[in-house]
Amino acid sequence: MGESNVSQILSREIRLKQRPVGVPKEGDFELVTVPLREPREGEVLVQNIFMSVDPYMRGRMSERESYIPPFPLGKALEGGCVGHVVRSVGGRFREGDLVLSMLGWREYYLSDGTGLIGIDPSLAPIQTYLGTLGMPGLTAYVGLLDLGQPQDGDTVFVSAASGAVGAIVCQIAKIKGCRVVGSAGSDAKVTWLLEEAGVDAAFNYKKVGDLSAEVAKHCEGVDIYFDNVGGPHLVAALDQMKPCGRVVLCGMISQYNITRPPRGPGNLILAIIKRLTLRGFIVTDHLHRQQDFLSDMSRWIAEGRIAWKETIVEGIGSAPRAFLGLFSGDNVGKMLVKLGPGARE
8 A cells, every 4th residue: 555545545434323222232332434644753554353242241221330431432443453553654564564452343443552452363263362372371370360260170160151262261271171161052063062162062052941850951060151151041040059169259240221210039048058159250350361362272172172253244334233243143153254355364
C-alpha cells in the first residue's frame, strides 16, 4: 500500500447504538464507516484479520458497575483481535508484523504501539491467539490449575464443555490425570467432546430432565466443578460435590441476559455441609501466569495433546450476529469473525 492512499482508507466498525435489554438484538448495534488519517511518527496502521466475540462482552453493554467499565454508546466496541501492520512510521513494529490487541470490532486502526503484542505465527494459526493460545486458554489454565488444583484421579465436571474455555479445561484436566465429564447443548458438541477432546463422558443437557441425576450417572461424586453456565448446572453440581470439593466460578452465561435477579441456588447450604470452596475469578487478575501458560500450552499443542474447534463468521457486518450466536449455542469452540486477508487457517 503506497503512502499516497493511506489517508483515503475507510474503516468500517461496529458501535453500540443502544444498551440491550434482555437478549441483545442486531438493532442494538450499528455499522459505521470512518476515514483514517495517515500514521504519524511512531505510529502503525494495522489491518485486523480476525476478531473475537466473547460472552463477557454482554456485561460491558449494560450501564452497571462491574470489574470493567461499560462500552460507551456511539463508539467502536472493543475486544481481542489479531492483525498485521500495513504501515509503520518509525514504530517498534515493522510492516508485515502480526500483532494482538484489544482493538477489535473494526477493520483498521492506528496505534502508537501501546497494548500491542507481537505474535509468532509458527506456533499455530494466528487466530489461535484469540482462543487456545489467548485469553480463553489462559482462563482455562488459571481457573483449573490455580483455583481448582486438580489431583491425579480427581473427577472434574465442566459445563459449556465444548466452548472456547470449557474445551481447554477438559483437556488440561485429562493431561493432569483426571476423569472428565462435560455438558454441552447439542449432540454434535457431545460427539466432539468424546471423539476429539477425549473426555470420559459427556451429555446433551437440553435432552436431560433431571440434571442432577444426569451428573450423578456419570460421576461418583465431583471433586472440581468448572462453572461456565450457572443456574441449574450449579445446583446440580452442588448436589454431587464430594466433601472439600472445589467450585471454580468462571462464568454464568445463563444469567447474562436476565432482566430481573434470579433466585439463588436452594441447595447452597451444601457448601457448608460438604466444606466446599466456591471461588470466582477474573482472568486479568492472573496475567502474571501468561508466560507459564504459553510455555505449557505451546508444548501440549506441539505434542498433539490439545484439540480445538473454531466457528468462523465472515465480515465485520456479521460481528453482531456472531456475538448473538454465543447465547443460542451457534458456536462449537471459539467464535471468531474473519475481517481481512492474511490468515493461515
